[in-house]
Amino acid sequence: QVQLVESGGGLVQPGGSLRLSCAPSGLSFSSYNMGWFRQAPGKEREFVATIPWSSSSTYYADSMKGRFTISRDNAKNTVYLQMNSLKPEDTAVYYCVADRYYAGGYDYQWHYWGQGTQVTVSS
DSSP, X not given: OOEEEEXXXXXXXXXXXXXXXXXXXXXXXXXXXXXXXXXXXXXXXXXXXXXXXXXXXXXXXXXXXXTXXXXXXXXXXXXXXXXXXXXXXXXXXXXXXEESSOOSSOGGGOOEEOOOEEEEEOO
């Protein structure tokens, strides 16, 4: 059974930083593309970033470029999302995703999803 477990969410002040982690189990991590999506209250789910199994490239939503960094450690079976210069509008539940073949920004294409971790940016 595949499980994606996110961690690292919490409350942070505007301008602060957080690092999210996701450690999948039940799949061959080094063969899977990984990504992050988020959903704010009352809003549609939104693409954040992806990284392919090879780490050959990364892909970000425009509003996250320069502030967020996605990375992965295949030896630790973990994908990370480093979030800097956080804004109140970054408040959302952040979801880790995995797919063997897809690495783009359409949420319906991703096969596996985590339960999400809450990130709240507030003073």
